[in-house]
Amino acid sequence: MRTLLFLHTTDFDAKEGFELTLEMKLVICSAFVQITFGLRQDVLNIFNEVFVTPTSYSYAGRAIFYDGDVNPFTQRVNLSWPAVEKGFIITDDGLNIAIHEFGHCLIIENAKRNYLARTFNETDLNTWKALAIKKIPAVKAGEYQIFREYGGTNLMELFSITIETFFEQPHEFYSYSPTFYRMTAKVLQQDPRNSKNPKELRNG
Ligand SMILES: [Zn+2]
Incomplete structure (x- = not known):
């Protein structure tokens, strides 16, 4: 099953003091599976670390707050849990942060793949x-x-x-x-x- 495969090939980590449950992880995995359901690519190869925070977050020295971002330097996907949850609770407003960020991961990984193994x-x-x-x-x-x-x-x-x-x-x-x-x-x-x-x- 694609969800479990993604779960097992991804390192999940959370901000200290925030308990990331299996259910939360599965919700995040489901976003990736939803996008890639029709594709051959069923795991991420570069961005296989997902870091979850309990609130929106900012980078040191910057005033912008994020609910999610894909960091090419740390090769990490960062997501704020309340935003992820809202994305799935409200299913018809065109906002889903987990789908959004995994979309970025797929475009970046696609470009780095060998021509024959493109996503x-x-x-x-x-x-x-x-x-x-x-x-x-x-x-x-x-x-x-x-x-x-x-x-x-x-x-x-x-x-x-x-x-x-x-x-x-x-x-x-x-x-x-x-x-x-x-x-x-x-x-x-x-x-x-x-x-x-x-x-x-x-x-x-
Ligand atoms: Zn974006």
């Missing part, structure tokens, strides 16, 4: 990027209403925000932009609108 089909991902890059100005301006404005920051953020919306609001996303929705489904090799068999991709 995503190269052609599909390039087609996705070509569509996505054209949307950035509108997303940034708040005119592409299915995505929050932060998605307009860059392609990396737009990918994560797209997949949050893809899993949380698949029908709305499809109605808003069928072509971009279908391309996202192709990249991830699944279609959440098809709850009985998400791996079956629809043409419409």
Whole structure:
């Protein structure tokens, strides 16, 4: 089972004094499994440490507070538990921090993998990027209403925000932009609108 495989290949750690339960770990694992359900990649190779905090956190000397981030230097995924939990309790607002951060991990790992072992089909991902890059100005301006404005920051953020919306609001996303929705489904090799068999991709 993919969830258990991910659980066993990931080092979970928590801020001192915060008890990270097995249930919490499983919730975090489920986000990764949800994204990769249709893909061959079923574990992370670089980012296999997940650090969980009881509140939002900041880096030393900085005033910005985070609910999650992927740190390429420590090769660690940091997540604040209240934000993770909220992401799964409210399932239809397009916000899911665990999906968001694992989205970053997959894009980074994909780029570092050997051509033949890529996470995503190269052609599909390039087609996705070509569509996505054209949307950035509108997303940034708040005119592409299915995505929050932060998605307009860059392609990396737009990918994560797209997949949050893809899993949380698949029908709305499809109605808003069928072509971009279908391309996202192709990249991830699944279609959440098809709850009985998400791996079956629809043409419409
Ligand atoms: Zn991000």
